[in-house]
Amino acid sequence: xxxxxxxxxxxxxxxxxxxxxxxxxxxxxxxxxxxxxxxxxxxxxxxxxxxxxxxxxxxxxxxxxxxxxxxxxxxxxxxxxxxxxxxxxxxxxxxxxxxxxxxxxxxxxxxxxxxxxxxxxxxxxxxxxxxxxxxxxxxxxxxxxxxxxxxxxxxxxxxxxxxxxxxxxxxxxxxxxxxxxxxxxxxxxxxxxxxxxxxxxxxxxxxxxxxxxxxxxxxxxxxxxxxxxxxxxxxxxxxxxxxxxxxxxxxxxxxxxxxxxxxxxxxxxxxxxxxxxxxxxxxxxxxxxxxxxxxxxxxxxxxxx
Amino acid sequence: xxxxxxxxxxxxxxxxxxxxxxxxxxxxxxxxxxxxxxxxxxxxxxxxxxxxxxxxxxxxxxxxxxxxxxxxxxxxxxxxxxxxxxxxxxxxxxxxxxxxxxxxxxxxxxxxxxxxxxxxxxxxxxxxxxxxxxxxxxxxxxxxxxxxxxxxxxxxxxxxxxxxxxxxxxxxxxxxxxxxxxxxxxxxxxxxxxxxxxxxxxxxxxxxxxxxxxxxxxxxxxxxxxxxxxxxxxxxxxxxxxxxxxxxxxxxxxxxxxxxxxxxxxxxxxxxxxxxxxxxxxxxxxxxxxxxxxxxxxxxxxxxxxxxxxxxxxxxxxxxxxxxxxxxxxxxxxxxxxxxxxxxxxxxxxxxxxxxxxxxxxxxxxxxxxxxxxxxxxxxxxxxxxxxxxxxxxxxxxxxxxxxxxxxxxxxxxxxxxxxxxxxxxxxxxxx
Numbered sequence: 001x002x003x004x005x006x007x008x009x010x011x012x013x014x015x016x017x018x019x020x021x022x023x024x025x026x027x028x029x030x031x032x033x034x035x036x037x038x039x040x041x042x043x044x045x046x047x048x049x050x051x052x053x054x055x056x057x058x059x060x061x062x063x064x065x066x067x068x069x070x071x072x073x074x075x076x077x078x079x080x081x082x083x084x085x086x087x088x089x090x091x092x093x094x095x096x097x098x099x100x101x102x103x104x105x106x107x108x109x110x111x112x113x114x115x116x117x118x119x120x121x122x123x124x125x126x127x128x129x130x131x132x133x134x135x136x137x138x139x140x141x142x143x144x145x146x147x148x149x150x151x152x153x154x155x156x157x158x159x160x161x162x163x164x165x166x167x168x169x170x171x172x173x174x175x176x177x178x179x180x181x182x183x184x185x186x187x188x189x190x191x192x193x194x195x196x197x198x199x200x201x202x203x204x205x206x207x208x209x210x211x212x213x214x215x216x217x218x219x220x221x222x223x224x225x226x227x228x229x230x231x232x233x234x235x236x237x238x239x240x241x242x243x244x245x246x247x248x249x250x251x252x253x254x255x256x257x258x259x260x261x262x263x264x265x266x267x268x269x270x271x272x273x274x275x276x277x278x279x280x281x282x283x284x285x286x287x288x289x290x291x292x293x294x295x296x297x298x299x300x301x302x303x304x305x
Numbered sequence: 306x307x308x309x310x311x312x313x314x315x316x317x318x319x320x321x322x323x324x325x326x327x328x329x330x331x332x333x334x335x336x337x338x339x340x341x342x343x344x345x346x347x348x349x350x351x352x353x354x355x356x357x358x359x360x361x362x363x364x365x366x367x368x369x370x371x372x373x374x375x376x377x378x379x380x381x382x383x384x385x386x387x388x389x390x391x392x393x394x395x396x397x398x399x400x401x402x403x404x405x406x407x408x409x410x411x412x413x414x415x416x417x418x419x420x421x422x423x424x425x426x427x428x429x430x431x432x433x434x435x436x437x438x439x440x441x442x443x444x445x446x447x448x449x450x451x452x453x454x455x456x457x458x459x460x461x462x463x464x465x466x467x468x469x470x471x472x473x474x475x476x477x478x479x480x481x482x483x484x485x486x487x488x489x490x491x492x493x494x495x496x497x498x499x500x501x502x503x504x505x506x507x508x509x510x511x512x513x514x515x516x517x518x519x520x521x522x523x524x525x526x527x528x529x530x531x532x533x534x535x536x537x538x539x540x541x542x543x544x545x546x547x548x549x550x551x552x553x554x555x556x557x558x559x560x561x562x563x564x565x566x567x568x569x570x571x572x573x574x575x576x577x578x579x580x581x582x583x584x585x586x587x588x589x590x591x592x593x594x595x596x597x598x599x600x601x602x603x604x605x606x607x608x609x610x611x612x613x614x615x616x617x618x619x620x621x622x623x624x625x626x627x628x629x630x631x632x633x634x635x636x637x638x639x640x641x642x643x644x645x646x647x648x649x650x651x652x653x654x655x656x657x658x659x660x661x662x663x664x665x666x667x668x669x670x671x672x673x674x675x676x677x678x679x680x681x682x683x684x685x686x687x688x689x690x691x692x693x694x695x696x697x698x699x700x701x702x703x704x705x706x707x708x709x710x711x712x713x714x715x716x717x718x719x720x721x722x723x724x725x726x727x728x729x730x731x732x733x734x735x736x737x
Contacts, residue, residue, distance in 0.1 A: 015731075053547050053718070070551070078548040084541035088319065100311050101549040145545070 002029045002065055003075070003152040003184050005050055009059035012045050012208075019045040021208035022059065027186060027201070032179055034199035034216075035188040036292065042208035043188040044081055047157055051078050064153075074103050077151035081158045081188075083142050087131040091122070094130060095145055102149035109148065116144040120170065136167050143171055147178075154178065154185045160194050172198065192288040202288070204295060211295050220285045226259045227286040228268060234276030244268045249290060254280070256290055308550040312558025313565065316533070320566045330573050333521065337514060356454070358446075359404040359417055359429035367432065370465035372403040375457070409433055421445055430458060440466075509655055512682045515605060516651050516675050518574075520644060522609055523674060526567040527616035527640075531633060533559055534624025534717070543717045552714040560617045567613055568606070575602060601682050611698045612674025616640065618702065622709035625716030632723055643671035651679055658684040668694055670701040708733070 004027040012020040020042040027033045035043050048054045050061055052068050063072040085094055092113060099109030117123050120140050125133060133141070139162060146154065154175075160168045175198065179185060187195050195202075202219060204212040212219065231254045239248050239255065244267060248257045259265060269281055286294075320326055358375075362368040376399045406413065409431075420426040428446025436442045444458055464485065471481045537543050546555055619640050627633045647666070654663040658680045667676035667690075677694045680686050715732040716724075724732065 048544075048718075051548050053544065073548060076548070080544035080548065082541040082544045084543075084545065086315075086319070086537075086542060087540055089315075097311065097315055098545070098549070101308055101546075142545070 004029050004064070005153065005186070006062040006065075007046070007050075007059065008062070010046065010049060010056045010061060011058035012042075012049060012054065013057050018208055020049070020056075023205065023208065023210060024059075025203050025210065025213060027184055029184050030179070030182050031184060031200040032175075032198050033184070033186045034195045034202040035186060035205065036190070036192060036195070036202055036288070037205040038190055038296065041190075041205045043190075043205060044157055045208075046205070047078075047080075047155060047186075047188060050155065051076070074149065075151050075153060077146040077149065077154045079142055079146040079156045079159060081161075083139070085130045085138060085141060087129070089130055090126075091117075091128055091130060091133070091141060092126040095126075095141065095148065098145040099148040104149055112148050112150075113144065116148070120144065120174075136163055139163060140167065140171070143174075147174075152183055154183055155188075156186070157188045158190075159187065160189070160191070168194070192292055196288050204292060206296050212291070216288075219291065220288075223286045223291055225283050225285055226261070226263075227284050227290065228257045228259065228265055229280065229282045229284050230255050230257060230272065230278065231280035232272060232276045232278050236276070238268070238271045238275060241268075241271060244271065247294070249293070256284075256287065258286065258290065258294070309554040309558040309561070312550065312555060313562035316559055316562025317565050320529070320563065321569060326566070326570070329525070330570050333518075334574055334577070337518065337521075354400055355402065356400050356427045357402045357404075357425070358427050359406055359420075360432070361406045361409060361413065361417070361429060362432035363407065363409060363434050363437070365405060365407055367465060367469060368405040368407065370468060371430070371458075371461050372405055374461035374464055375399060375401040375403050418445060421447060428454075430462070432462075437466075508683065512655050512679055513651070515601070515682065516648070516679055519605065519609060519612065519675055519678060520648055522567055522571065523612040523616055524641075524644065526563055526613050527620040528637075529566075530560055530563050530617040531620035531624040531637070532630065533563065534621055534713075535627065535630060535633060538624070538628065538717060547718075552717060553710055555717075556621050556710060556713050560614070560621060563617065564610065564613050567609065571606065571609060604678060604681050607695075608674040608678045611695070611702065614702050615670060615674070615698065615705065616644070618705045618709045622712040622716070625713040625719075626729070627723055636723075643669070644675075647672035647675040651675055654679050655683055659686070664690070668697060670698045673698055 006026040008024050010020055010023045011018070023042070023046060035046065037043050045054070049056050050063070050068075052070060052073065061068050063069070064075065066072075089097070092110065095113035095117075096106060096109040099113065100106060104112070114123070114126065117126050120143070122137065122140060122144075125137065130138060130141070143159070146156070159171065159175075163171065175185060179198075187199065189195055196216075199216050201214065202212070202216050203210055236255075239245055239257070242260075244260055244263045246258045246260045248255050257268070259268065265283055269278070272278055272281070360368045360371050362371075404426075414431065417426065417429045421428060428444055428448075431443045431445060442462065444455060446454075448454075468481055468485065471484060472478070476484070537546070550558075620637070623633055623636050623640065627636060650662070650666055650672070654660075654666070654676050657663055663676065663680055664686075666672050667680055667686075669676075673694050677686075677691065681691065711733050712729065
């Protein structure tokens with residue numbers, strides 16, 4: 001029985017609004033799967049159907065190779081985007097309570113909670129009430145609660161939102177460790193940069209439909225190295241050169257430029273250096289974000305056509 | 306089942322450990338006892354306040370007669386004593402000091418009015434020959450709302466006039482006394498074919514206290530369920546919980562857990578009152594003839610449980626529908642109405658427990674916890690009525706449970722605008 005989830009033609013409608021539109025994908029066991037898309041693309045609706053919180057109107061969700069059953073939930077660790085804790089409860093009581101709901105004994109839940117708290121530098125806080133903790137700490141508690149029952153399948157909806165970089169790195173390290181242990185992980189986020197280094201497979205959704213799916217490396221290489229990152233000072237008019245530049249993203253410190261197909265990158269370099277001072281010029285694979293914007297734009301054009 | 310018990314345990318422990326639980330447990334009976342005991346004490350003390358009044362009449366005999374009535378010591382046999390006195394044999398000295406006067410001049414009236422307004426006199430009774438003919442008198446005082454004093458004056462005056470009349474018709478003094486000897490009726494309650502010792506007034510008070518307690522506890526714990534749901538929505542823990550438990554377990558665990566807290570509190574109250582340390586019981590004792598049969602405590606627990614279940618299910622659904630307590634205020638009025646209606650009508654039902662009104666209103670499941678309870682305490686209706694009432698309640702609770710569980714299931718994940726009625730119906734369809 002594979003520790004994965006498979007979706008087959010899953011559709012969810014709210015009145016006239018189609019939140020998820022015949023979505024199908026399969027997670028590979030032991031992989032990190034990124035479910036990406038802009039706000040309102042249907043990511044959370046999809047995950048809620050995986051967790052049996054809502055039922056699909058059409059299609060089916062297969063958990064561990066079987067149609068969804070509630071007992072599967074004991075083997076899934078889910079951190080929803082809408083997350084919270086009982087504010088008046090003590091941290092340790094809260095963790096034990098959530099652990100027990102996942103089928104752990106009280107003693108076992110307590111032992112694991114204390115181990116995790118030590119691992120995430122929270123050992124001094126376990127006797128405090130939830131409301132005394134900072135938001136970031138509360139999120140770490142949430143993170144622990146998700147993993148307390150050692151699930152083979154982990155689903156996290158926007159796991160890093162609201163975390164400072166140090167805490168985000170700490171949690172990311174834990175996830176990489178879990179991946180090495182062979183766990184299957186599904187991420188959902190609209191922030192591409194946070195998952196780029198973690199995901200093996202990505203699935204880009206927009207308006208409830210898959211717009212791009214596949215192995216992250218393949219997806220990137222299929223777009224080829226036709227992007228250039230440039231750091232420059234001075235005249236920016238070269239960006240308007242339609243013969244060379246198909247599109248560009250201005251990140252402030254640098255610009256990422258997508259070249260027109262078949263255009264010579266050296267011609268662009270010459271064009272820039274003739275007008276501005278070039279500090280850095282690098283041929284790169286497009287960032288996920290650039291691909292995403294590109295795909296979504298095309299999608300919109302075809303949707304309006 | 307395991308999950309439901311875990312949720313129940315959490316709800317229960319979190320609540321019982323709170324300071325507010327302890328405070329409520331002590332404060333509610335203290336307040337209720339106080340609310341009843343203090344006015345009784347005040348009323349008792351109030352009648353001891355010295356009252357200084359003047360009687361101005363055309364004849365000194367009449368004025369003196371009224372004065373005699375007013376200054377006589379008060380006892381139950383005396384028509385002047387207040388009817389509600391629960392201490393029969395005790396007599397108290399009259400609070401009245403009475404001046405007698407026969408000067409029926411405008412000047413005197415002005416002088417007396419001045420005395421009343423600067424507080425030397427509490428009031429004066431102005432008896433003119435015309436008013437004697439019409440039997441319509443004026444009493445001048447600052448507090449025209451002191452109805453008990455007006456009643457005392459009225460009956461003293463009437464008594465004196467009758468006495469004078471009878472004497473005028475040639476009756477001897479002892480015959481007059483015999484004719485005017487007051488009568489009293491002591492109610493004896495028949496319970497299960499036997500005469501019960503319970504005194505009517507104290508039964509009335511006990512019933513009223515218990516019904517109020519029932520109302521307060523059902524309301525407090527119903528609202529506790531609603532607040533707990535709103536809090537869960539507000540803290541966004543709902544979805545975390547739903548990844549482990551079903552909405553049904555969550556709702557059931559919460560309702561049972563909070564209900565158990567309510568039962569614990571009632572159990573503490575009963576233990577306290579058995580230990581006689583509760584101020585409520587002390588207050589009741591002071592009224593005399595206090596006697597709560599064990600069966601009414603059992604009925605109290607039963608009607609608390611049923612009433613609580615009925616209302617907490619509704620409150621859980623409201624909690625799921627709204628996003629904040631402010632929003633809940635508007636909706637919960639609908640739920641409150643039958644409760645308030647029952648409380649308003651409870652007084653009538655206590656006095657006429659076997660009337661048509663009492664029967665029909667006690668069959669409405671939303672009012673039954675209070676009204677059927679009243680009827681059982683006061684008159685014990687036929688068993689089939691109690692059975693029918695309980696069956697109706699259980700049936701209603703069952704129906705509401707199914708309906709509200711659906712609203713709950715959809716509502717707990719909905720944030721934003723409060724649903725309108727058509728939207729609610731749509732929710733029921735989603736939950737299918």
